[in-house]
Amino acid sequence: GQNIDQPxxxxxxxxxxxxxxxxxxxxxxxxLFWYQQHAGEAPTFLSYNVLDGLxxxxxxxxxxxxxxxxxxxxxxxxxxxxxxxYLCAVSSYNTNAGKSTFGDGTTLTVKP
Amino acid sequence: GAVVSQHPSRVICKSGTxxxxxxxxxxxxxxxxxxYRQFPKQSLMLMATSNEGSKATYEQGVEKDKFLINxxxxxxxxxxxxxxxxxxxxxxxxxxxxxxxxxxxxxxxRLTVV
Numbered sequence: 001g002q003n004i005d006q007p008x009x010x011x012x013x014x015x016x017x018x019x020x021x022x023x024x025x026x027x028x029x030x031x032l033f034w035y036q037q038h039a040g041e042a043p044t045f046l047s048y049n050v051l052d053g054l055x056x057x058x059x060x061x062x063x064x065x066x067x068x069x070x071x072x073x074x075x076x077x078x079x080x081x082x083x084x085x086y087l088c089a090v091s092s093y094n095t096n097a098g099k100s101t102f103g104d105g106t107t108l109t110v111k112p
Numbered sequence: 113g114a115v116v117s118q119h120p121s122r123v124i125c126k127s128g129t130x131x132x133x134x135x136x137x138x139x140x141x142x143x144x145x146x147x148y149r150q151f152p153k154q155s156l157m158l159m160a161t162s163n164e165g166s167k168a169t170y171e172q173g174v175e176k177d178k179f180l181i182n183x184x185x186x187x188x189x190x191x192x193x194x195x196x197x198x199x200x201x202x203x204x205x206x207x208x209x210x211x212x213x214x215x216x217x218x219x220x221x222r223l224t225v226v
Contacts, residue, residue: 030213031213033213033214040203040220040222041219041220042118042205042217042218042219042220043156043205043217044217045214045215045216045217048213048214050213087155087156091213099146099158099161100158100215101158102155102156102157103155104154104155105155
């Protein structure tokens with residue numbers, strides 16, 4: 001099976017930087033995803049990492065270390081609209097292609 | 113970009129009745145779709161993998177006779193919750209593979225069984 005751990009809640013200030021960590025254990029690793037989900041809405045895709053290193057996309061960056069089973073999502077210049085749940089999800093070769101296992105999500109609250 | 117349309121967005125039904133939820137890929141063909149369920153303040157739990165033209169693959173603990181999945185075309189998968197009970201009240205979300213490993217989610221369906 002797959003174990004995915006991420007903090008339950010985080011709080012940060014508008015304009016600041018926040019890092020949301022995710023650790024995982026899986027066999028046949030085939031990529032790690034980050035999604036953003038606002039309350040009552042479906043998740044939206046943020047990033048996908050399959051190789052080690054940092055992927056930058058605007059204010060959001062995602063990092064992966066496969067040897068450590070570790071990833072983080074970095075959010076810069078935080079805005080109030082960034083308050084949401086952030087889901088880490090892992091895909092494995094041992095499952096059907098495209099099927100991911102989700103962590104419990106990190107609820108981020110951005111304060112003025 | 114790829115769009116996955118899901119209907120209805122909200123539905124309230126009486127206990128014992130059945131509810132059908134549709135998931136459509138609007139501008140691409142989806143041979144595989146996924147159905148998830150999400151309870152309040154919890155993460156997405158995969159219920160089943162829907163395969164066009166064949167039987168769905170259900171995750172352990174999911175009753176296939178209660179959650180009927182039909183994927184009769186390359187653009188449509190349906191989930192029918194049969195004999196719904198209040199404990200089936202949840203947020204149901206579908207997703208489809210749009211290319212490579214990335215999936216696109218539908219907008220979700222909030223089901224309330226009274």
